[in-house]
Amino acid sequence: MKTSWRSASLAAAAAAVLALTTACGQESGSPAAGSQNVGATAAAGDYGSDGSGSNGYGADSNGTPGASAAASQKAGELAVAADAKLGKVLTDSAGHTLYRFDEDTANPPKSTCDDACAKTWTPVPADGATAGTGVSKALLGEVTRSDGTKQLTVAGWPVYRYVKDTEAGQTEGQGVGGKWFALAPDGKKASLADLPGLSVKKTDLGDIVVDRNGMTVYRFMKDRAWPTPKSACTGACLEKWPAVAPVDPAGTKGVKKKGLMSFTRPDGVKQMTVNCWPIYTFSGDKQPGDLNGQGVGGTWYAVSPDGKPVGAPAE
Structure with missing residues (x-):
């Protein structure tokens, strides 16, 4: 019985690895993980009141401020x-x-x-x-x-x-x-209507991938893509190089679909990949089109539509 149990466990683990490896070799991906409610339904009137007697931002029915008031x-x-x-x-x-x-x-x-x-x-x-x-x-x-x-x-x-x-x-x-x-920063209604989750932009470096905000997407040369995606950027690194959240592959434009998928990092965060390579943005880029992360430390490079590091030295 012990031998049978161990064999079954090893088989299950191998199947899981094979499934992810296969996904990296197919034109498929993971659907975007919804992070927030952006289609809230109106409650009473136009105010969104829940009828709980709430007296304001974080206040209870007696007018006593709540924790966030x-x-x-x-x-x-x-x-x-x-x-x-x-x-x-x-x-x-x-x-x-x-x-x-x-x-x-x-x-x-x-x-x-x-x-x-x-x-x-x-x-x-x-x-x-x-x-x-x-x-x-x-x-x-x-x-x-x-x-x-x-x-x-x-x-x-x-x-x-x-x-x-x-x-x-x-x-x-x-x-x-x-x-x-x-509110958007310019006072207009915040919206990403009809903008792709990932798309391609022409720059002096060539064609590079940008996120839905037009911000440059980067690769870390210490990461790996095969047999399964793995990020070497953890802790303080992620504060400077935020992981790109999952997007629906069907909602991308110009990016190679093969290996366009997400994976779950050891810290539980879901991260998008291009050709199975984990992708990031750079905190030093303040406006769409910025390329301040290009070549940083000789390990960070903009991403081409097929997932290659743009401008990286030949290995």
Whole structure:
């Protein structure tokens, strides 16, 4: 019985390795892993109230601030976050998504969300809000609300947080009532409609792969692709070189489909590959088209549509 059990275990492990190896040699891939809710359905009215008696951002029915209420008052330094579904999203200093309301106006600025609405969509105070990296100071302003308080505006649009976004990075308010939308850094509605998850861009280096935000995608020469993808970039390395999240191969353009798949890293993070090579972006690239990661340390290179490292020395 012991011999039989061991044989069965070894067979199962071999089958798992073979399955992944086979996937690397086929024109297939893994579907994108949804990270956030970007199609929230409206609850009562247009406010997205859940009927729980919530008194505001993280407050209970008695008006006692919840854990996140105090931290959510002043926006602090505004930042730009990359969302897998929405692209560049404006956040406060704590990483909470900021929203705009279609019934408001930007020219002139006017907030129409009061009373019950303002308990679910808390107005962001103008006081204490500053422009961080990727945010134009010239777009920041304020509007006087009906209660006399000053609310932050971006490109004229009054800014809010959503009560159901209890953690940084959540976008539960996106699309609520068909009138509430996450803010892009320029004050427009954050959107990646019709943009491919990965695509090809022509540069001085040649054709390279870029992500859905137009940011350059890189390969690490210490990684491996065969027999299974393996990343050598861990810990502090990932802070500088974020792993590209899985995308649906069907939603890519110009990238070789063979070996276009995702794998699960030892830290549990799912990472996309091109021709089975793990791919990354670079924290030093601030704008689409930047190539600041090219050749760093002699180990990081932009990725060609077939997964090769562009400009790397011949091995």
